[in-house]
Amino acid sequence: MSTENFQVAIVGAGPAGLLLAIRLHQAEVSFSIFEGRTREQLLQQQGRSLDLHPRSGLAALDACGLKSAVFAHARQEANGVTVTDKRLQSWFSYPGGSRNPHVDREDLIQLLVDAVPAENFRWNHKLERVDQDNSLLFRDGSRSEPFSFVVGADGAWSRVRAALSPRLPEYTGIAGQTFVVTNRSALDSPILRNMPRTGSVFSFSDKKAFIVHYMSKDRASVTLFQTDYKPPDRGAEIDPVDEIKRTRRLYEDWDVQFVRLLEHVDPASMESWQLHMMPLDFDWPVNPCCIVIGDAASLRSPFGGEGVNLALQDAFELSGTLITAAKAPANKRQQILEQEVSKFQRTMLDRGHLAQKLAKDMQAAMMDSSTAPRGTVADWVMQRARYEFSFKSKWWRMMLPILDIGVHAYYAGVRLLR
Ligand SMILES: Cc1cc2nc3c(=O)[nH]c(=O)nc-3n(C[C@H](O)[C@H](O)[C@H](O)COP(=O)(O)OP(=O)(O)OC[C@H]3O[C@@H](n4cnc5c(N)ncnc54)[C@H](O)[C@@H]3O)c2cc1C
Known part of the structure; x- marks a missing residue:
């Protein structure tokens, strides 16, 4: 069956958009993937280790034939979790096993980008809005042809979502930064050294967090979250060196190892976060020509650790709906899309709401209470x-x-x- 007159637009080349692109390519469905950044900017972004879950994210990658490529980059021994307080006293320790591989975000994005034909990418195309006829208007004033179906995989501040609902993410009151540590001797910090098999150390006290993840190539990421900090406006210039000085003061009464590790972070690697969540009851009237997936649909704070897994699972399941519609006779497509998009949306949002609630509750347990983690x-x-x-x-x-x-x-x- 010809799929030529069924054209899909994917907005956003994060994990969700890229996995969907791979599936459509494998099924020979026509698509273009529009990314706001350049290819170089997308591939340069570093600083996070992602935990892939067998029932969701890893299963989706496996179905695309990418499991062995992921395992080639993954650290299977490094998926344990330790929770400490500010004195480095351990309150929870899980040694980890080999079922949940950890992979650096940059490696995952690289292998997904490599699996999509270069001619399907439209780099440096920042979407402004989706118009009624399903054409895309970009920030630079250019406009695309109308598409049969538009998928918003454009993350927290999705512009595609605005075509479906006026609702926006809500600020959780928590802000912070991620830095990369590349100094090998810094990785001998007792924060990490005392827990040799541990992939991540989550330290909580005083409504603050200090999170260290092992990464590949002898690096670690350090993520700091604070509840008592009014962050600069989104997009405002922040000097990383000033930011490191400011955060060092916040952790001065913690074990000295925390401040010592901060001395070794690379200022140029700083990424700033203001953690937002979509409302727990977020939903929209089904649109048979447009949908959002991943963070654009069910943004949550990272305290539940499900983000990339849900993004990959959403993309994988939506690909089934789009492939079925693309291969159906043209006069049956509308009906198929109305039924299947509705079913998919319900399943995706129910799953997303469960993960949002998990993130909200786990965040409250560690960031809202002055007795955390002990109490x-x-x-x-x-x-x-x-x-x-x-x-x-x-x-x-x-x-x-x-x-x-x-x-x-x-x-x-x-x-x-x-
Ligand atoms: C500090 C922090 C730590 C995290 N840690 C973890 C973790 O340990 N484990 C985990 O599973 N998840 C984690 N997450 C969440 C995870 O990163 C996201 O859930 C996941 O990346 C969502 O994938 P996505 O494809 O939906 O969106 P994104 O990864 O956000 O990708 C969206 C893409 O769309 C592009 N885009 C945005 N707007 C436009 C536009 N207007 N036009 C065109 N392109 C656009 C962006 O440039 C980007 O490439 C963390 C998140 C944060 C903030």
Whole structure:
């Protein structure tokens, strides 16, 4: 069946947009992918290690035939998690296994970009709006032809979303920065050295976070989040050196190792964050010619750690709908799209709302309470357990109250002993 008169526009070359592009390419569906940045800018961005989950993100990559390429870059031994307080006292430790590979964002983006034919990319095309006829208007004033279907994979501040709903992300009150540490001797910091098999160290106290992730090539990323900081306006110039000085003062009464590690961050690698979330009840009337996926649909703060996995899963599932529509006779397409887009949207948003709630609750446990992590770690563990058990059978879910009692009793005991 010819798919030539079915043209898809994908806006955004993040994980969601790129995975969708790969699937459409494999199924020989016509598409263009519009990215606001240049190819070089997209590939240069570094500074985050992503944890790929077998039931969602990794499954989507596997279905595209990319699992072995991902594993070639992944650090399978480095996926443990430790939670400490500001004195480096450990409150939770999970050694990790080999099922959830960790991959640097830059490596994931590179291998996804390489799997999409170069002629399908429209680099440096920043979308301004989607018009009624499904044509795209760009910031530079240029305009595309109308498309059969427009997919917004354009992240937190999606412009495609504005064609579906006036709702915007809400500020969580938490802001921060990510830096990369490239100095090998700095990686001997006791924050990391005492936990040799650990991929990530999450330290929380005083409504602040200090998060260290191992990365490939002898690097680590340091992400700092604060609740008591009014960040500069979005897009405002921030001097990284001043920012490092300011944040060092914020962590001065923490264990000295935190400030020491900050001395080794690369100022040029700084990325600033103001964490926003879409409202938990975000939805929009189904549009059979346009949809948003990934962060554009269900933006959440990173405290639940599901972001890239949901983005990849959304893209994979939407590709099935678009491939079916593209291969159907032209007179059946509208009906197929109306039914299938509606079903997909419901599944995606239900899944997204669950992950948003997880992020909100885990964030509240560690960032809203002045007793964290000591007083809140049991709740934090149970929030994750409840989320994971929601994918299991009802027999597993019946175990939750028992687990809840056990976890709270364990931490009550630990608190008594310390
Ligand atoms: C500090 C921080 C830490 C995180 N840590 C993790 C983690 O450990 N694990 C995890 O799973 N997730 C994490 N996330 C979340 C994860 O990065 C996102 O959920 C994921 O990248 C979403 O993918 P996406 O493709 O939907 O959007 P994005 O990755 O945001 O990609 C959107 C793309 O669209 C482009 N774009 C934007 N606007 C336009 C426009 N108008 N026109 C054209 N192009 C446009 C952008 O340039 C970008 O390339 C973290 C997020 C933050 C902020």
